[in-house]
Structure formats: C-alpha cells, structure tokens
Amino acid sequence: MLIRIDPGSGVAIFDQIAASVRADASRGTLRPGDRLPAARELAEALEVNVHTVLRAYQQLRDEGLIDLRRGRGAVVTDAAARGSELLDAVRALVADARRTGVPPQTLLTLIREEYPA
Amino acid sequence: MLIRIDPGSGVAIFDQIAASVRADASRGTLRPGDRLPAARELAEALEVNVHTVLRAYQQLRDEGLIDLRRGRGAVVTDAAARGSELLDAVRALVADARRTGVPPQTLLTLIREEYPA
DNA sequence: CTATAGTTCTAGTTCATCTATAACAAGTCG
DNA sequence: CGACTTGTTATAGATGAACTAGAACTATAG
Numbered sequence: 058m059l060i061r062i063d064p065g066s067g068v069a070i071f072d073q074i075a076a077s078v079r080a081d082a083s084r085g086t087l088r089p090g091d092r093l094p095a096a097r098e099l100a101e102a103l104e105v106n107v108h109t110v111l112r113a114y115q116q117l118r119d120e121g122l123i124d125l126r127r128g129r130g131a132v133v134t135d136a137a138a139r140g141s142e143l144l145d146a147v148r149a150l151v152a153d154a155r156r157t158g159v160p161p162q163t164l165l166t167l168i169r170e171e172y173p174a
Numbered sequence: 175m176l177i178r179i180d181p182g183s184g185v186a187i188f189d190q191i192a193a194s195v196r197a198d199a200s201r202g203t204l205r206p207g208d209r210l211p212a213a214r215e216l217a218e219a220l221e222v223n224v225h226t227v228l229r230a231y232q233q234l235r236d237e238g239l240i241d242l243r244r245g246r247g248a249v250v251t252d253a254a255a256r257g258s259e260l261l262d263a264v265r266a267l268v269a270d271a272r273r274t275g276v277p278p279q280t281l282l283t284l285i286r287e288e289y290p291a
Numbered sequence: 292c293t294a295t296a297g298t299t300c301t302a303g304t305t306c307a308t309c310t311a312t313a314a315c316a317a318g319t320c321g
Numbered sequence: 322c323g324a325c326t327t328g329t330t331a332t333a334g335a336t337g338a339a340c341t342a343g344a345a346c347t348a349t350a351g
Contacts, residue, residue: 069307069308070308070309075279075283076287079283079284080283080287082280083280083283083284083287095326095327097326097327097328098327105309105310106309106311108308108309108310109310111329112309115328116279120277120279121277122277122280125327125328125329126327126328127316127319127326127327127328127329128316128319128326128327128328129318129319129326129327129328130326131327131328136275139274140276140280140284143267143271143274143276143281144284146266147281147284147288150260150263150264150285151285151288151289153263154260154289155289157256157257157259157260158256159253160239160291161286161289161291162196162233162237163200163237163257164285164289165285165286166196166200167196167197167200167261167264168267168278168282169193169278170197171264171265172278172281174278174279181340182306186338186339186340187339188339188340212295212296212297213296214296214297223342224297224341224342225342226339226340226341229339232297242296242298243296243297243349244297244347244348244350245295245296245297245348245349245350245351246295246296246297246349246350247295247296247297248297
C-alpha cells in the first residue's frame with residue numbers, strides 16, 4: 058500500500074489518491090477485506106488536508122470499491138477484485154492503440170463515450 | 175458535426191470540445207480532410223469565448239488529430255481515421271467491464287496506468 | 292488584394308480545489 | 322459500559338486554473 062501523489066500535475070489530488078487505490082486494487086496489491094489507512098493518517102503522510110483524502114475515499118465508496126464506516130475506516134470490498142480480471146484485456150487494447158498511433162487522450166475519450174459515468 | 179458542452183460539469187469546456195471532436199472522429203462522423211468550424215464561429219454557437227475553443231483545437235493539434243493553418247482553419251488529419259479501428263475492441267472491453275460491474279472510473283484508471291500520457 | 296482564420300497579448304472574473312479548525316456521531320474494542 | 326478510533330459535517334479563507342473580453346497581428350486562401 059503505497060500512495061504517491063504529485064501536486065501541481067494538473068490532476069486534482071483527490072483524484073490521484075483515488076486512482077492510486079484503484080490501480081492497487083486492479084493489480085491485486087489491495088485485496089477485498091484490506092483496510093486503507095485512516096484518513097487523518099494518510100493525510101499527514103502525504104502532507105495533505107484530511108478533506109482531500111476523504112473526498113477521494115468518498116469517490117471510491119460511490120464506485121463501490123470500498124466501504125466506509127466510522128470507527129473502522131475504509132475497507133476494500135469484493136468488487137475490487139473484479140477489476141483485476143480486466144487487466145489482460147486492457148493491456149491488449151492499449152497495445153493496439155500504441156501500435157496504431159492512437160494517443161492516450163483519444164483512447165480515453167473512446168472509453169468514456171462508450172461507458173459514460 | 176454536432177458539438178455539445180455542459181458548462182459546470184466539472185470538466186473543463188475546452189476538454190469537452192476536444193473530447194467531442196475525438197469521439198466524432200472515432201465514430202467516422204468526422205473523416206480525414208473534413209474541416210472543423212472556424213474557432214470564432216464555433217465559439218459563438220456554443221456561447222463560449224474564442225480562446226476556449228482555440229485551446230481545444232490546439233490540444234487536438236498536439237495529438238495530431240487536426241492540422242491548424244491560418245486562413246484555412248482546422249482540418250482533420252489521416253491519423254483520425256485510425257482511431258475508428260479501435261472502436262470494436264473498445265466496445266468489447268466496455269461490455270466486459272459492465273458485465274463484471276467495474277465502474278467507468280476504475281476502467282479509465284486501468285487504461286491510464288497502462289498507457290500514460 | 293481582400294477576406295479568412297489562427298496566433299499572441301493583456302487584464303479581469305469566476306469557481307473548483309485545497310487548506311485550516313472545530314465540533315459531532317457512529318462505530319470498534321477492551 | 323466507556324474510551325478511543327475514525328468518518329461526517331460545517332465554516333471560512335487562500336490559491337490557481339479556467340473562462341471571459343477586447344484588440345492587434347499575421348499567414349494563407351481565393
């Protein structure tokens with residue numbers, strides 16, 4: 058469980074935190090039942106405000122990736138394991154995009170168009 | 175060529191415009207050689223500032239999706255056609271994600287992790 | 292040459308993000 | 322039960338990116 062962020066990368070910090078957790082879940086580094094660090098704790102480690110971390114956690118909860126409960130913290134759900142099954146398909150698609158010279162932004166847009174939030 | 179935007183959606187307007195063009199190119203609605211509306215023209219239609227549209231166009235140029243020339247405007251390049259070849263693969267992947275209950279954000283993160291800008 | 296349309300510059304406004312503090316509430320766990 | 326942990330909510334201020342506005346400039350098309 059290592060979360061790294063880059064302030065001033067243009068991407069909102071809370072988005073980076075959430076993305077980092079998602080990535081760990083997909084890789085299997087984070088497994089169902091695992092607990093994320095407490096918000097205040099992580100905030101201190103990243104030298105970031107608690108609200109920023111909490112906003113990331115709430116985003117993940119909205120996606121069903123974690124459960125948030127007072128007193129216990131953020132626990133990874135079963136849903137998180139499912140993401141890892143897609144990894145191979147994702148890798149194949151990315152390889153295709155690379156080969157044909159389709160830039161990341163375009164690929165991301167294609168996905169978004171087909172799978173709107 | 176229909177471009178719609180939603181101000182106050184959190185996503186920057188110039189990003190929305192660029193994404194809309196990318197989507198049209200992938201779908202085949204926009205083909206190599208086609209011209210985008212003049213920046214001032216589109217700006218007026220969308221009730222948006224010219225700079226905002228131009229920023230979107232410049233982003234697309236950086237990706238190689240369009241050529242920008244004074245006096246002529248924005249012309250879709252050959253590169254744009256390549257994106258459409260990926261559509262089937264993208265649709266398959268999205269279907270897989272849907273089936274397994276993986277939310278859009280998670281899928282997008284997976285792509286980003288594998289294909290960093 | 293004239294109209295077109297992108298480029299560059301300056302300046303002001305708005306709004307999301309992030310920070311800082313604090314009080315509160317619902318759990319966990321001994 | 323009771324202390325502790327940890328998320329929830331609220332308020333307020335600072336910062337910077339995005340957007341707007343207006344104008345002058347310049348390469349290219351026709």
